Amino acid sequence: MSGPLEGIRVIDLTSVAMGPYATQIMGDMGADVVKIESRDGDVFRHAGPARHAGMGAPFLNFNRNKRSVVLDLKSPDDAASLRALVKDADVFVSNVRPKSMARLGLDDAALRALNPRLVYCGAYGFSEQGRYAGRPAFDDIIQAMSGIAAIQANATTGEPAYVNTIIADKTAGLTIAWAVAMALYERERSGLGQAIEVPMFETLVGFGMMEHLAGRTFDPPEGPMGYERLLSSARRPYRTQDGFIALLPYTTAQWQRFFRLAGRPEVAEDPRYMEPAQRSRNIHTLYGMLADLVAERSTAQWLALLAEADIPHSEVLSMDAVMADPHLHEAGMVQSHQHPTEGALTGLGIATRFSRTPGSIRRLAPTLGQDAMADIAAEWSVSVGC
Known part of the structure; x- marks a missing residue:
């Protein structure tokens, strides 16, 4: 078949x-x-x-x-x-x-x-x-x-x-x-x-609205619409000394590891940021701290530290860099073809x-x-x- x-x-x-x-x-x-x-x-x-x-x-x-x-x-x-x-x-x-x-x-x-x-x-x-x-x-x-x-x-x-x-x-x-x-x-x-x-x-x-129904999920509403973490003005790729990285500590343990390796162990013990419900209420401040700390080191330094600490992260890849990604080539997602009329083509595989x-x-x-x-x-x- x-x-x-x-x-x-x-x-x-x-x-x-x-x-x-x-x-x-x-x-x-x-x-x-x-x-x-x-x-x-x-x-x-x-x-x-x-x-x-x-x-x-x-x-x-x-x-x-x-x-x-x-x-x-x-x-x-x-x-x-x-x-x-x-x-x-x-x-x-x-x-x-x-x-x-x-x-x-x-x-x-x-x-x-x-x-x-x-x-x-x-x-x-x-x-x-x-x-x-x-x-x-x-x-x-x-x-x-x-x-x-x-x-x-x-x-x-x-x-x-x-x-x-x-x-x-x-x-x-x-x-x-x-x-x-x-x-x-x-x-x-x-x-x-x-x-x-x-x-x-x-x-x-x-x-688009599944997570953003938020408070409107309830009748009467328990708050406004919008998933606050996603709408935070500080949520973005973070600038390093020489580029950008994506970074998302998500669990309490991941946040604690990040602040310790960033030289801020006191934040790792602060219930405002380490207790999940309070962390959600303080997400704007938390992401702001994240941005400030990431700016203190280079992209290469952060990639090494975050990999060692097992914290979700990535370089911010250009479209050309995505097509050159070795994992995608190994997984067969970038392919070469010979079209009968259009000649040599680069195409995407089947995920x-x-x-x-x-x-x-x-x-x-x-x-x-x-x-x-x-x-x-x-x-x-x-x-x-x-």
């Missing part, structure tokens, strides 16, 4: 990041993923840098282990071809708005009438159950609406800020992947597929490991329309017939 989803057929009618990330995970785990694109292709094809038009770096990194078929779904013939393929599919993932899918005759009810075992996943900006249904959404918009931008606010100015990764898209993509896997597991017992809705807004609210059915990278990202719908339909139909 090439992966835990070997034999699963996925029709991928998604673009940009949320859906493609999810279907790439399915492909990595052995699923046969057919990406349906318009004649213009996925928007991410045109995001640079690129060696050739339509093969931008973001597209390459979100679309391995897929085949590409070009269809005009407004064409009755092309739409009919897609519906025919659905009869032999296991999963259909779309981030097209539901009203548009209904007009095309590709909504959940229509496709599951053709194939009752189909798992149909609609990935949208907002749930169809609320007033925002159908609104357009992109990562920045969802970060702002979900509270993430406010959580990231500058501690001095209060100005909101975006997380510098498409966290809404990728969090929703991960959710699509596990939701589809759960639906496939349930299908093994019931024999029936079902519809899944994964909305970015609600998904990111659930993801999740299965002992019997490991995932694999069998195909690199496809050129636009490199596969023929007729060939795929014949292959799937023959396979089903067998």
